[in-house]
Amino acid sequence: MSLVNIGLVIGWVVVAAAVVLVVVLRRRAHRGEDAAVHVAHGERLTALPGYARALRRYRMLLATVLVAATLLSAAAVILSGRLVSLTTVQPEMRNRDIVLCLDVSGSMIDYDAQIVETFSQLTEEFDGERIGLVLFNASAVTSFPLTSDYAYAREQLDALHADLVDPDTDWAFANGTLLGNGSSMIGDGLASCVMRFDDLDTERSRSIVFATDNYVAGEQIMTLPEAGEFAQSKDVLVFGLNPGDVESLDYIGEFADEMREVVEGTGGSYWALDDPNAVPSIVEQVQERQAERFTGEPILVVTDEPTFPVLAGFAALAAVMFAGWRLRR
Known part of the structure; x- marks a missing residue:
């Protein structure tokens, strides 16, 4: 598979992951609205340390998804442009x-x-x-x-x-x-x-x-x-x-x-x-x-250099999947 095709595949994976995440969050929001119970003096609840920690974790996971999706998209764009190094050798x-x-x-x-x-x-x-x-x-x-x-x-x-x-x-x-x-x-x-x-x-x-x-x-x-x-x-x-x-x-x-x-x-x-x-x-x-x-005559050697963006893309994809799984809990 060429690097261009790898980049396109990763791009589609990013889109699919984003769609799945949006659907999951919306379904969770709807379930939350249907099961909502209005409580007086809710500010007391939100002032609890446990609530504050849960909210911070939720926001951190959302930020992780955003950063990882951005990184994954960037890796896909870079790969689609085909990173190469050019060297000239005289055999x-x-x-x-x-x-x-x-x-x-x-x-x-x-x-x-x-x-x-x-x-x-x-x-x-x-x-x-x-x-x-x-x-x-x-x-x-x-x-x-x-x-x-x-x-x-x-x-x-x-x-x-x-x-x-x-x-x-x-x-x-x-x-x-x-x-x-x-x-x-x-x-x-x-x-x-x-x-x-x-x-x-x-x-x-x-x-x-x-x-x-x-x-x-x-x-x-x-x-x-x-x-x-x-x-x-x-x-x-x-x-x-x-x-x-x-x-x-x-x-x-x-x-x-x-x-x-x-x-x-x-x-x-x-x-x-x-x-x-x-x-x-x-x-x-x-x-x-x-x-x-x-x-012999000089030969231009074109060497593909996909290692860093591929590894970064896989790491970002793993981060998106982990954060999405944690958000569902």
């Missing part, structure tokens, strides 16, 4: 933008399922961050843009995970990722993920979790080192996760070295997927190192 905000950038070429599908599952769980821990998902192969598509609607993000990530592990999947999630000359355009994929950040003029922490084996099989527009420089120019940190960096695959060592050099050059970190701490470590570093604090 401190912590915001991050995180793009999960996934290579969905054939060699990455099994690893992507593990990564997507982990990030679906981690969205439950975010508070103020925006997360987006970009899938790339020969070209990049946005699975969902940067958003703080975590329920929606988890729904999309869970649906993607289900498609990735489904042996009968129709691969619909990869639509739009084959529009290029070849496959696994790693540099183009990273550059495309950098371009998914918006409001680059605002103070927000920006990170990319870049999952790829860095095995290029086509003609790129931008090489991986060039894409790394592009990320640096936009103050974007890249955290690399390479499922192809395993000791048994010596022939891809140069790909792993190049990826490590690029992501560390942006200020990020690099892990091989067989490191059991890889994904948790990436998330931990994103949360610890990339929590940008800044002051």
Whole structure:
């Protein structure tokens, strides 16, 4: 119930109490007239100390009713005007933008399922961050843009995970990722993920979790080192996760070295997927190192302050009821 409605209710209570009091007093007066007995030398009666005390009490009770009703009416009027206090606050905000950038070429599908599952769980821990998902192969598509609607993000990530592990999947999630000359355009994929950040003029922490084996099989527009420089120019940190960096695959060592050099050059970190701490470590570093604090826009806070008039109104109402009850005796 709003304060205005509370004030109206109290106002009606005052009116009702006043009407009841008037009716009671008039009925009592009529009964007194009907039962009146004229007595000679009444001034002797009125001069008695007991009579004087009763008269003083009666007048005191009437004065109490008058004062309490006035106070009750004043409280109702004040409440109907809605007492508030105004304060201005500038909240401190912590915001991050995180793009999960996934290579969905054939060699990455099994690893992507593990990564997507982990990030679906981690969205439950975010508070103020925006997360987006970009899938790339020969070209990049946005699975969902940067958003703080975590329920929606988890729904999309869970649906993607289900498609990735489904042996009968129709691969619909990869639509739009084959529009290029070849496959696994790693540099183009990273550059495309950098371009998914918006409001680059605002103070927000920006990170990319870049999952790829860095095995290029086509003609790129931008090489991986060039894409790394592009990320640096936009103050974007890249955290690399390479499922192809395993000791048994010596022939891809140069790909792993190049990826490590690029992501560390942006200020990020690099892990091989067989490191059991890889994904948790990436998330931990994103949360610890990339929590940008800044002051938000001033907010006008309106706080209702009804306590005193409400208490005064209830006290006055109790006084009216008590005095009315005493007057009937």
